Structures are given as C-alpha cells and as structure tokens.
Amino acid sequence: MDSDASLVSSRPSSPEPDDLFVPARGKGGGGGGGGSFSGGTVSSSTPSDCPPELSAAELRGALGAAGGHPGDKLGVGGFKSSSSSSSSSSSSSATKKDKKQMTEPELQQLRLKINSRERKRMHDLNIAMDGLREVMPYAHGPSVRKLSKIATLLLARNYILMLTNSLEEMKRLLSDIYGGHHAAFHPAACGGLAHSTALPAAAAAAAAHHPAVHHPVLPAAAVPSAALPGSGLSSVRPPHALLKSPTAAAAGGAPLGAGGGGGGGGGGFQHWGGMPCPCSMCQVPPPHHHVSALGAGGLARLTSDAK
DNA sequence: TAGGCCATCTGGTCCT
DNA sequence: AGGACCAGATGGCCTA
Numbered sequence: 321m322d323s324d325a326s327l328v329s330s331r332p333s334s335p336e337p338d339d340l341f342v343p344a345r346g347k348g349g350g351g352g353g354g355g356s357f358s359g360g361t362v363s364s365s366t367p368s369d370c371p372p373e374l375s376a377a378e379l380r381g382a383l384g385a386a387g388g389h390p391g392d393k394l395g396v397g398g399f400k401s402s403s404s405s406s407s408s409s410s411s412s413s414a415t416k417k418d419k420k421q422m423t424e425p426e427l428q429q430l431r432l433k434i435n436s437r438e439r440k441r442m443h444d445l446n447i448a449m450d451g452l453r454e455v456m457p458y459a460h461g462p463s464v465r466k467l468s469k470i471a472t473l474l475l476a477r478n479y480i481l482m483l484t485n486s487l488e489e490m491k492r493l494l495s496d497i498y499g500g501h502h503a504a505f506h507p508a509a510c511g512g513l514a515h516s517t518a519l520p521a522a523a524a525a526a527a528a529h530h531p532a533v534h535h536p537v538l539p540a541a542a543v544p545s546a547a548l549p550g551s552g553l554s555s556v557r558p559p560h561a562l563l564k565s566p567t568a569a570a571a572g573g574a575p576l577g578a579g580g581g582g583g584g585g586g587g588g589f590q591h592w593g594g595m596p597c598p599c600s601m602c603q604v605p606p607p608h609h610h611v612s613a614l615g616a617g618g619l620a621r622l623t624s625d626a627k
Numbered sequence: 628t629a630g631g632c633c634a635t636c637t638g639g640t641c642c643t
Numbered sequence: 644a645g646g647a648c649c650a651g652a653t654g655g656c657c658t659a
Contacts, residue, residue, distance in 0.1 A: 435636060
C-alpha cells in the first residue's frame with residue numbers, strides 16, 4: 321500500500337555472484353537468502369555471461385521434463401548432514417567412493433562448485449522468467465509489483481490461449497468474408513500480413529471493430545493500436561488478482577484467465593472498452609482447455625491474494 | 628503473526 | 644564422470 325519502492329520487486333532475482341558464497345560449514349541451516357554469507361566468493365562457475373536465451377538443454381528440460389522422477393528420496397533423511405563427512409551410503413557407487421576418499425576441503429570445494437552451478441541454473445531460470453514477464457501484457461509498470469512465478473506462468477498460458485483464439489476467430493472471419501469461392505485466400509498460411517493491401521473494406525471494418533491484440537493477425541494499417549505485447553495491449557487484461565496492484569485491482573475488468581473460472585460473473589471477457597463484444601471468442605470462454613487444477617485452483621488461490 | 632514468495636543448499640536420478 | 648534436472652527443506656523478506 322504505502323511502500324512504493326517495495327512494490328517493485330523488493331528482491332533481486334538473485335544476488336550478485338560476488339555475494340554468493342557459502343560458508344558451507346558454519347551455517348546451521350540452509351542458505352537463507354543471503355543471510356550469513358561471509359567470504360570466499362565462488363565465482364568458479366559463472367562461466368558464460370548468462371545468455372538470455374534458453375539453452376537447448378534447458379529447453380529440453382523444460383519441455384521434456386518428466387524424465388527425472390526420483391520418486392523416492394526416502395524422506396530426505398540425510399538433509400543437511402552433508403557438510404560432515406557425508407557418506408551416508410546408498411547412492412552412485414563410484415562417486416560415493418570418490419567422495420569418501422576426498423578430504424574435507426575437497427568435499428567442501430565440490431559442494432561449493434555444485435552449489436554454484438545450481439545457483440547459476442536457477443539464475444538462468446529467473447532470467448527466462450523475467451523475459452516472460454516482459455512480454456506479458458500488464459505484467460510490468462511502476463505501480464505494479466512483479467508477477468510471481470506461478471502467476472507469470474498462468475498468465476502466459478492464458479495469454480497464449482487467448483492469442484490462439486484470436487487467430488482462430490480471425491481465420492473464421494476471413495473465411496466468412498470471402499466465402500468458399502476464394503479458397504486460395506489463406507492468410508494464416510501466407511502470413512496474412514502479405515495480403516494487407518488486398519483486404520477489402522469489410523475486413524478493414526472488422527479490424528476496426530477489433531483493435532489491438534484481439535486480432536493480432538491484422539495489418540497494422542487496419543489496426544491502429546496494434547500491439548505487440550509490450551506496447552499497448554490495452555485490450556488484454558491480465559488477471560488483476562495476479563498483479564497484486566491496488567490500481568490494477570481497482571481497475572476491474574475481466575481477468576485474462578478466461579479458461580478457468582477466471583471470467584467469473586460476466587460471461588465473456590470484454591476487450592472493447594467495457595462494451596460486450598459480439599464476436600464468438602468473446603462470447604465463449606476459451607474452449608477445450610479446462611484450465612486444469614492448477615489453472616482454476618491456482619487462480620482462485622491467487623485471487624485471494626489480490627490487494 | 629501467519630502466509631506467500633523466494634533463494635539457497637542438498638542429495639538423488641538421469642543424461643551425455 | 645560430470646553436468647543437468649528435480650524436489651525437499653530451511654530461512655529470510657514482505658504484506659495483510
């Protein structure tokens with residue numbers, strides 16, 4: 321409410337490498353967000369400069385996933401006991417052997433190295449998350465707090481669904497306009513924009529009726545405020561509940577989280593200045609994608625989080 | 628003070 | 644063998 325400064329992500333995504341370090345031994349428990357870091361910077365890793373793009377491996381991991389599934393973990397019995405000589409048995413044999421043979425400092429060194437790698441990995445993940453936030457409509461602003469990770473993911477999903485629906489709607493519109501005789505006209509396949517000059521008045525009118533993102537396929541000429549995510553997605557409203565912003569919440573409007581129960585009362589979301597839109601997309605909530613447990617439940621939960 | 632979110636540590640598993 | 648990925652645990656910060 322009052323703390324303006326704190327509204328904008330009071331915490332950095334991750335600390336500076338210089339600050340990163342771990343006494344490894346002394347810390348009675350966990351790392352804690354930079355609580356008891358002392359000396360001995362571990363910049364061993366930070367090899368590259370953290371490229372903004374996801375590496376192939378990361379993408380693979382993100383998409384593939386499901387691979388791991390350790391499943392057991394046996395209750396994490398050994399939790400932070402590693403700092404000692406570890407060797408709690410049961411694990412990769414060779415590595416274990418080596419670990420047993422390693423001296424304390426060596427073990428510590430190894431631990432630091434692994435920790436550093438993990439830190440970097442999470443840092444890269446956060447960078448990717450920030451990148452996602454940047455392209456999300458309404459995800460940033462002076463008085464809007466940074467989206468949480470879960471909110472970012474949910475919002476992104478719904479955003480994609482909405483854009484997909486917009487595309488479908490546009491295709492259908494064009495199909496209606498040109499009827500069957502112009503089967504050769506397939507904007508989606510041709511990239512759509514290439515035909516901008518060929519768009520008849522009817523299409524232009526339709527475009528005018530649906531400015532901005534709602535029909536992203538339309539040429540900029542026909543869509544004055546045409547909008548790429550960062551610029552003016554005035555018609556796309558995120559789930560204000562996720563934004564945790566008093567202003568956003570007050571602004572009201574239908575949440576982007578249409579798929580789930582997001583819409584709540586009013587039926588279809590209104591992208592045109594509060595006026596109900598006649599198009600099918602706005603009348604019917606995004607189909608077939610039941611927002612799944614996480615979607616609905618998560619949003620509901622997050623809603624209660626709204627300010 | 629409780630709850631949410633996050634960064635970090637850590638051990639295990641899978642992959643190259 | 645080393646690295647990537649994953650999930651559990653812990654503690655700190657912030658907000659209601």
